[in-house]
Amino acid sequence: MSSKRHLRWAAVPVGAATAVALAGCTPQEQHGFLPGFTEDGQPATNHTDMVGALWVNSWIVLLIVGVITWGLMLWAGIAYRRRKGQTGLPVQMRYNMPIEIFYTIVPLILVAGFFTFTARDQEALETQYEDPDVSIIATGKQWAWDFEYLGTEADGSDSVWTMGVQVEADENGNRVESELPTLVLPVNKTVKLQLESRDVIHSFWIIDFLYKKDMYIGHENYWSFTPTREGSYAGKCAELCGEYHSMMLFNVEVVSEAEYEEYLASLEALGQTGPIQDEYDRLQNPPGVGAPAAKEEETH
Structure with a gap:
């Protein structure tokens, strides 16, 4: 053969x-x-x-x-290896x-x-959605995240929001990730994120979504997508932004539309309505000192 x-x-x-x-x-x-x-x-x-x-x-x-x-x-x-008995250079x-x-x-x-x-x-x-089902402003700041869920009013009076703090450590030095800022999204609904920074350059990265975008002070960036699977996802800042950059984490919860609407209603019930004001530009709570609200309660 x-x-x-x-x-x-x-x-x-x-x-x-x-x-x-x-x-x-x-x-x-x-x-x-x-x-x-x-x-x-x-x-x-x-x-x-x-x-x-x-x-x-x-x-x-x-x-x-x-x-x-x-x-x-x-x-x-x-x-073209050199054979036994060959000398000199091969033909060039x-x-x-x-x-x-x-x-x-x-x-x-x-x-x-x-x-x-x-x-x-x-x-x-x-390619950005022109008329998304959900519009959210995600703001990066040293070293946490704020999320403002926009309504239909031009002045933002019907918006609701959450303010986050960077990850804190427990008495054993382990990160308490349950207290991280959480971005809630409805499944199978078009989402448009407006990405902003309050101080330095940050980068908004939801790991499982396989995409990230930078955030600049004085410049708005946008990211449009549709979550297609309910679940919990990890997010973080992907741009070195200062001393506690590694603690600038957040969670993402993709839920049903009913659960999403229920979450927005809970924020409204807490009085977290309207646009986030300028006095929250800086976090001012390094790890170990607690959230700003906790410090205010201690002083009263």
Whole structure:
């Protein structure tokens, strides 16, 4: 039997084994072990699948290029190694136009391809909803978050809000994350976040949503998306913003529409209505000293 026929027969089990291995991948493995997907593959937002696909497909292309490159290097190292009895330098080959054209065109195609798909997905991610179901102002400050849920009035009189403090530590030095600022979102409703900063540059990052955006003082940034799965998610500042940057955390709760409306009503019942005022520009409560409200109670 010829060597070519041997190769053909060898390719059959190799191909079958590869197909079986790929079919057995879990949703997490199929999405490159990225967060934001459950065991059944359900994404956290309407954009999560797209970001995951860009990540995975980019790595597949890079792996193919890497395998070809490593194979050529190995082949050249074996085929052109110095044999016993050989002396001097081997015959040098220069100005091989076909090879030089190949090495120029292929990288250009790769770069153009990566740019095209990245620009396409970025355009979708950066397209803002004109009439979202929910509009929220998320404000970063050293070192916590405020969330203002906008109503329909232009002056913000029917808005409700929560003010957060950065994570505190218990007596054992462990972070008490249950007291973190919480952003509540309704599932399957269009959301538009207006991102602002009160002091320095921050970065708003919900990890499972696979996207983050910077926040600048004096400049408004926006992010539109639709949460597609109820659950709890972790958020944090992704831009070094000062001494307690690592404690600038927040929680995200994606709930049903009824639970969302109930939450807004609870904030209204607490009197947390209208726009957040300028006197709350700075947090002024380093870790270990408690929230501003607690300090005011102690002084009375």
